[in-house]
Amino acid sequence: AQKITQTQPGMFVQEKEAVTLDCTYDTSDQSYGLFWYKQPSSGEMIFLIYQGSYDEQNATEGRYSLNFQKARKSANLVISASQLGDSAMYFCPPLMKTSYDKVIFGPGTSLSVIP
Amino acid sequence: DTGVSQNPRHKITKRGQNVTFRCDPISEHNRLYWYRQTLGQGPEFLTYFQNEAQLEKSRLLSDRFSAERPKGSFSTLEIQRTEQGDSAMYLCASSPTEDYEQYFGPGTRLTVT
Numbered sequence: 001a002q003k004i005t006q007t008q009p010g011m012f013v014q015e016k017e018a019v020t021l022d023c024t025y026d027t028s029d030q031s032y033g034l035f036w037y038k039q040p041s042s043g044e045m046i047f048l049i050y051q052g053s054y055d056e057q058n059a060t061e062g063r064y065s066l067n068f069q070k071a072r073k074s075a076n077l078v079i080s081a082s083q084l085g086d087s088a089m090y091f092c093p094p095l096m097k098t099s100y101d102k103v104i105f106g107p108g109t110s111l112s113v114i115p
Numbered sequence: 116d117t118g119v120s121q122n123p124r125h126k127i128t129k130r131g132q133n134v135t136f137r138c139d140p141i142s143e144h145n146r147l148y149w150y151r152q153t154l155g156q157g158p159e160f161l162t163y164f165q166n167e168a169q170l171e172k173s174r175l176l177s178d179r180f181s182a183e184r185p186k187g188s189f190s191t192l193e194i195q196r197t198e199q200g201d202s203a204m205y206l207c208a209s210s211p212t213e214d215y216e217q218y219f220g221p222g223t224r225l226t227v228t
Contacts, residue, residue, distance in 0.1 A: 035216055043204060045158070045219035091157050105150075105157030 004106030011111045013082045021077045021109050023092035033095040034075040040088040082113045119220035121207050127226045135193045136223045140209030147190050150206040197227045
């Protein structure tokens with residue numbers, strides 16, 4: 001079974017500063033993808049960024065970038081120039097080619113941006 | 116592209132009643148997923164469809180739960196004989212293929228009293 005670890009249940013960052021949210025995963029799959037989603041208090045789940053396991057370049061999307069270290073099985077999200085609207089829960093579910101019964105979102109990390 | 120829609124947004128029901136939720140995915144997305152999310156937790160996978168075929172069901176999906184996607188478009192999730200433990204947010208998502216991000220709907224919040 002897959003296991004997702006997000007060791008930071010709660011994070012605080014000053015507005016306009018950068019923040020890194022940690023995510024490690026455990027899988028024996030060779031081919032997989034990693035997503036980061038954001039869930040504000042309104043409840044909607046918003047896709048942020050995707051990294052394929054065979055992608056050599058770290059994914060970037062605007063203010064979001066992934067620090068992907070395949071050997072360490074970690075895919076940390078870096079948010080640059082934090083904004084108040086970044087305050088939300090963040091999840092890093094992996095996408096495995098094996099059974100979807102094993103997709104696990106994990107507990108998430110709560111990010112609070114301080115003005 | 117109007118996004119994934121779910122109805123109703125909120126449902127309050129008494130224990131023992133049956134409830135049905137509907138999810139309309141983004142048109143032409145052939146994959147559709149159902150998740151359940153309780154307070155303070157991440158979403159838990161329930162089931163997914165590729166077109167009209169239900170390909171995976173989680174162990175969480177007891178025999179009181181049934182999901183359908185009869186024409187490969189919208190999907191329904193029915194819970195029979197609801198229990199207080201069924202109180203949660205039920206999220207639906209769709210994607211064009213397995214390699215793309217899942218687009219989530221706003222969810223249906225179920226409260227069983």
